[in-house]
Amino acid sequence: MSGGHVVRLRVNGVDHEAEVEPRLLLVDFLRVQLGLTGTHVGCEHGVCGACTVILNGDSVRSCLCLAVEADGGAVETVEGLGRVDDLDPLQEAFREHHALQCGFCTPGMLMTGIDLLRKQPLASDGEIRAGLSGNLCRCTGYQHIVRAIRASVEARDGD
Amino acid sequence: MEIEVRPGLIGARVQRLEDPRLLTGHGTYVDDLQLPGTLHLAFRRSDHGHARIIAIDTEEAAAMPGVAAVVTAADIADGVKPYRATSRMPDYHPTTLPVLAADKVRYVGEPVVAVLAENRYLAEDAAEQVAIDYDPLPTVIDPEAAAQPGAPVLHEEIGSNVILSRSFSRGDVEAALAGAPVRVAGRFRMHRKTPAAMENRAYLADYDQGRRALTLYSSTQVPGIVRDSLAEILDIPGNRLRVIAPDVGGGFGGKTPLYGEEVLVCHLARKLGRPVKWCADRLEDLTTTSQAFDEIVEAELACDGDGTILGLRAEVIGDIGAYSIYPYTAALEPVQVISFLPGPYRVPSYHGAVKGVATSKALTGAYRGVGRPISTFAMERLVDMAARELSLDPLEMRRRNMVRAEEFPYKTPVGLVWDRAGFMECLDGAAAAADYDGLRAEQARARADGRWFGIGLASYAELTGLGSRISAAPGMPVNTGTETASIRIDATGAVTAAFGIASHGQGLETTLAQVVAEELGVRVEDVEVVHGDSDAVAHSTGTYASRSTILAGGAATLSARALRQQVVEAAAHLLEAAQADIEVADGAIRVAGTDRAMSFPELAKAVFVEMGRLPRELREQVDLQVTKTYDPYFGTTAPATHLAVVEIDPETYRVAIRRYVVAEDCGRIINPMIADGQVHGGVAQGIGAALYEEVVYDDEGQILTASLVDYLVPTAAEIPEMEVLHLEIETEANIGGFRGLGEGGTIGAPAALANAVTDALAPLGIDIDELPVTPDRLFRLIREANKDEN
Structure with missing residues (x-):
């Protein structure tokens, strides 16, 4: 797909430049153009949160954001966290607490979780649940996800 | 003789093998x-x-x-x-x-x-x-109208929208009803739902x-x-x-x-x-992926003066959508409703009849629980209604009617057989875990304060891991009752176990590796599980109907045991020991009481590469690969009791779930962490069915819930903490002693919540007979009740 608009993006610390159509969604740019298929598309209308990435320090729905809107920005995706043999602490907590089943919502949950852990006190499980309420999971019933984030809050706060 | 006690891999909280790839964005879904x-x-x-x-x-x-x-x-x-x-x-x-x-x-x-x-x-x-x-x-939207003669017909070659009819009977239900001191009846409606998997x-x-x-x-x-x-x-x-x-x-x-x-x-x-x-995009998913739980159940329950159930009669209409789904047929869900309606109780006389009716809507098919969320909703409401008539506590009413330990195997009115399972243990377990008496006391205080506080019970039993004797759908020409495992040790000494199942969240790459590792004597991480591939074994179906642990676990057990025997035979020759002295554990092969040992790679090399180390006849016998098929023949019973405590906000009519307790018998647990996760996820979907999720079509057949803004999948803010009690009651119904647990959560939750909301609104005399019980429906019910009172 081309269309004359040049987009420059730093994704997980690597600079990319590409010519895109103005209507190209950020999530399609990441998945198709850059081959970063860890970010998933679940609804294309901003409800399910599977496509959540961090853009310039804030979590966003990459299905509601055009690639050209992100021009000049810095994007963090799940591929920028840990590796299979060296998981990031939040990924490790998800594994330890069985916070994923089919794994489809997981990248969005992780990026939302990272954003919450950076910015929110998350003093109660109610706050964690409110923070996660923009991300749907159909498998886990959320309990183990809340537990994984709770453990990460405790590790963060040195409890 | 000293017995070495080695902690078993079956029952261990093993970390999932599939997680690292899924957590790092290296899973491969089709769109990837x-x-x-x-x-x-x-x-x-x-x-x-x-x-x-x-x-x-x-x-x-x-x-x-x-x-x-x-x-x-x-x-x-x-x-x-x-x-x-x-x-x-x-x-x-x-x-x-x-x-x-x-x-x-x-x-x-x-x-x-x-x-x-x-x-x-x-x-x-x-x-x-x-x-x-x-x-x-002209469209046909209302299934009852669609079943009437003269309704517009969707399939002219059939000449009617009634695609199927079936009934089951035992005993003289009319006589039982006629002579019964207590009769309760209701018309129960569960509205259409869609699975809404996160991946379209x-x-x-x-x-x-x-x-x-x-x-x-x-x-x-x-x-x-x-x-x-x-x-x-x-x-x-x-x-x-x-x-x-x-x-x-x-x-x-x-x-x-x-x-x-x-x-x-x-x-x-x-x-x-x-x-x-x-x-598919989400619009296509919500409009075309198979939907479910769309039934109307008119049922009547008759009891003796002490609460003993005498008879049950039901007429069911299933709205099957526009076509009969392939290959299961439209009979799958509606027939299951009348098959399981009597629940875990002794029901001496029964008549259940069902019609499946075509309408101008998306097709219906299998959805977690298949029919039993509806049958359990109707029956558990009737049990509570009868208890109320008799001024019996709902817990006591269930105790008096539930099939008791000494009555197994118990043949249900439709001919299904419950094998020994923890029916009563689950009921008592849930009541004890929740402190039932304490909750009733708390309710009394809440009621005195004018609060709408309710406690709801739901008990059910399901048949999981169906063998070849019982079809997953009535009369369907597909065998779902067997499963094959093909396990091999290759020339490098690595273990690969191939199955016909297709794990999609259940963690079967881990649980089946646990079974193979335990039976073969290797480490869990040494076993590569192949699944989700029609080339893996000659005949396969996949993963559905709470079958994979029982069937694939059984096939894994049979294959791994036979393969271990080959390992022992070869190792006995190579290590110059008696077969009885060969130990295989943690991926090492040893001669008991000596320091003679060999690894799996060494064994594989001796078998496959270093010709001459095994005699010719043993080489032809030991090829380190075994394929076995397992058929449990019947099914395995899996019961549970759910207990929900709710409080209704008198201004917003939001139903807040204060406690949620599940006591379930899933037989021998392979991985307790995964077992918990299956129950949590099932209950969350049952909560969706009870309180939030509803596919709505208008009179023209336009779907009004074609986005996730309108079709409400519960979020972390709506789903409560759940307390899950696993009762591992032994079963001999299958080789591993497992019971299926993938669907149960969804079966129990709608009924438990319907009973809890009814209980909360008992001061107003409101019966919940329609799900989901949304704030809108509650508002209407409460307004109607207040009108009657004034």
């Missing part, structure tokens, strides 16, 4: 596969509930940039055989399933025209330019012209069934047709049918010689 030269498919779908197709104009679409082909029903008639779900069941009428609608459309979302283009954006652009001229026909359906077909071989990558739960079906429909032998379900983002039953889109991508890839991909 990008093959060079792929054409992308988009559909122009029916926007009418029922209409005749007069004309289709594809000229403008075909001329759009990047468009490779525009395809209608007429264009595919030469390569796609018509198919329909057949059954040996009497009083059942199959319906032919069009891949693309030819003469008529029967629901909004039905595919009519397919557009292939260089990318999805261009394909959708062109699909919009297709012009279809329709002659609208996605298919990618790749045709190898040189080999004339087709590979379909499909987000299916049943690659084996899809392969076998496509072989017939497309006339390709199974050795040149492979169906792979890679990582699949949830299914919950919605990915168990064969879909027309799967047939079409295969046909077009073969015809055009290029890979063809289609990924």
Whole structure:
């Protein structure tokens, strides 16, 4: 797909430049153009949160954001966290607490979780649940996800 | 003799082997596969509930940039055989399933025209330019009206919308009702639901012209069934047709049918010689993935003066949607409702009758729990209503009627057999865990304060891990009762275990590795589990119906035991010891009480490479690969009791769940962490069915819940903490002693919540007989109750 608009993006610390159509969604740019298929598309209308990435320090729905809107920005995706043999602490907590089943919502949950852990006190499980309420999971019933984030809050706060 | 006690792998909280790839974005779902030269498919779908197709104009679409082909029903008639779900069941009428609608459309979302283009954006652009001229026909929306003579008919060749009828009877229910001191009756309605897996359906077909071989990558739960079906429909032998379900983002039953889109991508890839991909968007998922739980149950329960159940009578109407789903048939859910309605109780006389009625809506099919969420909702409401008539506590009412330990095996009124399972243990376990008496005292205080505080119980039993004697759907010509495991130690000494199941969240790569590792004597991480691939074993179906642990676990046990025997035979010769002295554990082979040992790679080398180390006759006997098939023949009973405590906000009518307790008997647990997760997820979907989720069609057949803004999947803010009590009651119904637990959560929760909300509103005399019980429905019920009072 081309269309004359040049987009420059730093994704997980690597600079990319590409010519895109103005209507190209950020999530399609990441998945198709850059081959970063860890970010998933679940609804294309901003409800399910599977496509959540961090853009310039804030979590966003990459299905509601055009690639050209992100021009000049810095994007963090799940591929920028840990590796299979060296998981990031939040990924490790998800594994330890069985916070994923089919794994489809997981990248969005992780990026939302990272954003919450950076910015929110998350003093109660109610706050964690409110923070996660923009991300749907159909498998886990959320309990183990809340537990994984709770453990990460405790590790963060040195409890 | 000293017995070495080694902690067992079965029952251990083993970390999931599939997690690292899924956590790092390295899972591979169908849409993640990008093959060079792929054409992308988009559909122009029916926007009418029922209409005749007069004309289709594809000229403008075909001329759009990047468009490779525009395809209608007429264009595919030469390569796609018509198919329909057949059954040996009497009083059942199959319906032919069009891949693309030819003469008529029967629901909004039905595919009519397919557009292939260089990318999805261009394909959708062109699909919009297709012009279809329709002659609208009267829709049939209300299933009861649709069943009446004179209603507009969807399938003219059948002549009626009643696609199936069935009934079960035991004893003289009329006499039991006539003479009963207590009779309670209700009309229970559960509204249509959709599985809403987070990954939408996605298919990618790749045709190898040189080999004339087709590979379909499909987000299916049943690659084996899809392969076998496509072989017939497309006339390709199974050795040149492979169906792979890679990582699949949830299914919950919605990915168990064969879909027309799967047939079409295969046909077009073969015809055009290029890979063809289609990924549903959420609109397509909500309008075309199989839906469920759409039944009306009119039922009456008769009891003796002490609460003993005397008889149960029910008439059920199932709204099956526009076609009978392939291959399970539309009978799958409605018949299950009358099969399981008597629940875990002694019901001496019973009559249950069901009709499945076609309507101008999306097809219904399997969804987590299949029929039993509705049957449990109706029966558990009746049990509570009877308890109220008798001024008995609901807990006591259940104790008096539940099948007792000494009564197993117990034959239910429809001929199913409950084997020994923890019916009463679950009831008592849930009551004890929740401190039932304490909760009643708390309720009394809350009521004194004028608060709407309710406690609801729901008990049920299901039949899991069905063997070959019991069909997953009545009369269906597909065997779902066996499972094969093929385990081998290759020339490098590595262990691969191949299965016909298709894990899509259940963690079977881990739990089956635990079973193989335990039985073979290796470490869990040494076992590579292959699944979700029709080439893995000769015959397979997939993962559904709470079957995989029991069936694949059984096949794994049989195969691994036979393979271990081969290892022992070879090692005894190589280590010059008696077979009885060979120990295999943690991937090492030892002679007991000595320092003589060898590794699996050393063994494999001796067997496969270093000729001369084994005598010729032993080499032919020991090839380090075993394939065994397991058939549990009947099924295994899995009971549970759910207990919900709710409080209703008197201003917003929001139902807040204060406590949620599940006591369930899942037999021997392989991995407690995964068992918890299965229950949590099932309960969350049951809470959705009880309080939030509803597919709504208007009178014209337009679907009003075609986005996740309108179709409410519960979030972390709505789902409470759950307390789960696993009771591991022994069973001999299958080789591993396992019981299925994938669906149970969804079966118990709607009933428990309906009873809890009814209990909360007891001061107003409101009975919940319709689910989901949304704030809107509660508002109307409470307003009506207050009107009656004034």
